[in-house]
Amino acid sequence: MRTSRRLIAGLFVLPLLSGCFASSGDDSSASTGATGGARLRVALPFAPTENYSPYGQDAMLLSRLGVTEGLTRLDANGTAVPALAESWSSENGGRSWVFTLRDAKFQDGEAVTAEAVAAALTAAGKADPAPSALSGVKLTATAEDDDRVRVATAASDPVLPLRLSNPSLAVFSPKAYGKKGTVNVVGTATGPFALTSTEGDTAATLDRFDDYWGGRAQASGVTARFVSDGTARANALRTGQVDIAESLPVAQLASLDQDDVHEVNTARNTSLYLNTRSGAFAEPGLRAAAREAIDTSVIAKGAYEGYAVPAQGLFGPALTWAAGKRVEPAGRARATRPDGESITLATYSDRPELPETAQVLQQQLRKAGFKVKLEVRTYARLEGDLLDGAFDAAVFSRNMMLDTGDPVTVLASDYTCDGSNNLSFLCDKNVDKLVAAAQAESGTAERQDAAMKAEAAVLGTDSVIPLVHLKLVAGIATDVQGALPDPYERTLIGTGTRR
Numbered sequence: 001m002r003t004s005r006r007l008i009a010g011l012f013v014l015p016l017l018s019g020c021f022a023s024s025g026d027d028s029s030a031s032t033g034a035t036g037g038a039r040l041r042v043a044l045p046f047a048p049t050e051n052y053s054p055y056g057q058d059a060m061l062l063s064r065l066g067v068t069e070g071l072t073r074l075d076a077n078g079t080a081v082p083a084l085a086e087s088w089s090s091e092n093g094g095r096s097w098v099f100t101l102r103d104a105k106f107q108d109g110e111a112v113t114a115e116a117v118a119a120a121l122t123a124a125g126k127a128d129p130a131p132s133a134l135s136g137v138k139l140t141a142t143a144e145d146d147d148r149v150r151v152a153t154a155a156s157d158p159v160l161p162l163r164l165s166n167p168s169l170a171v172f173s174p175k176a177y178g179k180k181g182t183v184n185v186v187g188t189a190t191g192p193f194a195l196t197s198t199e200g201d202t203a204a205t206l207d208r209f210d211d212y213w214g215g216r217a218q219a220s221g222v223t224a225r226f227v228s229d230g231t232a233r234a235n236a237l238r239t240g241q242v243d244i245a246e247s248l249p250v251a252q253l254a255s256l257d258q259d260d261v262h263e264v265n266t267a268r269n270t271s272l273y274l275n276t277r278s279g280a281f282a283e284p285g286l287r288a289a290a291r292e293a294i295d296t297s298v299i300a301k302g303a304y305e306g307y308a309v310p311a312q313g314l315f316g317p318a319l320t321w322a323a324g325k326r327v328e329p330a331g332r333a334r335a336t337r338p339d340g341e342s343i344t345l346a347t348y349s350d351r352p353e354l355p356e357t358a359q360v361l362q363q364q365l366r367k368a369g370f371k372v373k374l375e376v377r378t379y380a381r382l383e384g385d386l387l388d389g390a391f392d393a394a395v396f397s398r399n400m401m402l403d404t405g406d407p408v409t410v411l412a413s414d415y416t417c418d419g420s421n422n423l424s425f426l427c428d429k430n431v432d433k434l435v436a437a438a439q440a441e442s443g444t445a446e447r448q449d450a451a452m453k454a455e456a457a458v459l460g461t462d463s464v465i466p467l468v469h470l471k472l473v474a475g476i477a478t479d480v481q482g483a484l485p486d487p488y489e490r491t492l493i494g495t496g497t498r499r
Contacts, residue, residue: 038220040221040499042225043233043242043244044227045228045233046061047201048061048201049380052185052198053182054167055129056131056168060402060489062185062191063170065222066494067191069083069189070166070170070171071099071165072085072164074405078162078405080165082102084102085099086102090158095153095157096150097150097151097161098150098151099150100147101147105190105211108175108188110175112190114144114146114147114148118143120172120177124169133403133404134168135403135412137153137157138153156442158441158442159406163409170189170190171189192215193207194208194209202226203224204224205222205224214495217494219493225242230252233246233247234255234256238256242477243477244483245474245475246492247351248261248473249353260475260478261474261475263473264471264485265316265487266472266488266489267315267318267319267400267401267487267488268400269314269470270396271467272361273424273464276426277425280341280342284461285333285336288332288335289337289370291465293367296310298360302356304353304468307471307473308470309468310468312466314411314459315452319401326455328456330456333462339369342373343373345372345394345395348376349376349377351397355376358374375391395467407448407455411451412435412439414464415458423464424463424464426458426463428463431461434453438453481499482495
């Protein structure tokens with residue numbers, strides 16, 4: 001079984017640095033840009049971990065800050081809509097797609113051409129490890145002419161336009177690509193804001209890209225700082241040191257002006273992943289005992305203080321189609337008595353509700369008869385052991401639509417034998433069969449129906465116990481307009497974001 005070292009929440013976060021919101025040179029001198037529009041000050045919880053590589057989790061950060069974009073993007077309904085490509089069509093039974101490009105420029109002044117786009121997609125396909133959106137997919141990209149690029153896959157891929165919306169498949173100028181697969185993203189992307197300088201993994205400075213095809217941004221730039229401490233982010237918003245503070249801890253919300261608190265239903269779940277490969281939970285009966293011991297309503301009301309709802313499955317209320325298509329899990333094992341079975345339960349502290357969730361689970365599982373050791377670290381210190389299967393169980397937060405916006409893709413990556421993000425180390429022939437059947441469906445409704453059958457099979461193994469569906473809670477100052485928090489956690493700053 002292969003498990004990628006790029007997980008959806010695998011973001012290294014630095015401890016809070018004293019004075020991290022003190023004015024720096026660019027903050028004090030450029031609160032309003034020379035060409036108008038105040039700079040935006042943003043506090044983000046997760047720092048870049050891979051030197052802003054577009055092929056890992058840093059790609060999501062660049063997307064949220066308005067630096068990058070690909071051929072397509074997701075709208076609020078999870079549908080692929082135009083970005084750098086203004087239109088597209090499929091050929092050869094979905095094995096080949098032709099994308100017609102709009103008139104656009106890179107931030108270094110070069111024109112966006114089909115040749116440049118093809119080279120960018122080819123580079124992404126050769127990245128090692130491959131971006132999560134390309135898990136199990138090999139694509140080729142070639143220029144048809146100056147403004148049309150053909151993207152082909154070995155097998156029919158009906159969701160390719162969705163796949164290409166992933167921020168890891170953003171397009172950069174030819175000058176960005178170096179030897180050994182490196183990509184210099186400073187001033188080479190196509191979004192409304194250009195990354196101009198960084199302070200290691202503590203801060204980044206972005207300036208407006210005046211030639212952006214979608215129109216000139218209203219803010220002159222963005223000063224982003226990476227602060228893992230949620231209380232510090234909330235305090236910075238409350239005292240006016242930042243304009244936007246992402247992912248606020250629910251425990252801090254009562255202390256804020258409620259006009260500054262914005263919540264959005266997301267496709268993110270917190271779930272308990274059980275190690276099916278080794279240890280106590282290799283036994284299906286003990287997995288069933290764990291499931292029966294857990295009361296998810298306590299977690300929703302306690303750890304999340306109502307900013308989450310008890311999970312109904314892997315796909316929550318942000319995906320409005322899921323509720324009417326849900327299939328009841330079948331074939332679950334009968335619970336066996338734990339009889340003092342010792343387990344280690346791990347989670348990470350970068351999302352402040354997770355340790356509290358783990359403590360609730362520890363109590364509930366102990367009551368059921370397990371002996372539970374709790375392991376809490378920062379994600380950076382947890383990741384290696386988590387991927388090596390060192391724990392019996394892990395509390396983990398996962399946006400189910402972040403990779404492609406396609407439910408089948410996330411099922412394939414998270415729950416199949418060869419899945420790249422398989423935290424439960426699940427390898428079940430029936431699950432693999434149903435996921436493969438879902439991958440073969442091209443119609444949206446049919447694909448969703450097949451995905452829900454596969455979801456039921458996954459839940460039937462008790463390899464994962466969904467706990468809660470989350471709301472995204474962002475702090476946005478009342479004088480800020482046009483911020484773009486979304487269910488897929490890909491956008492935050494756009495051309496209309498201003499103060």
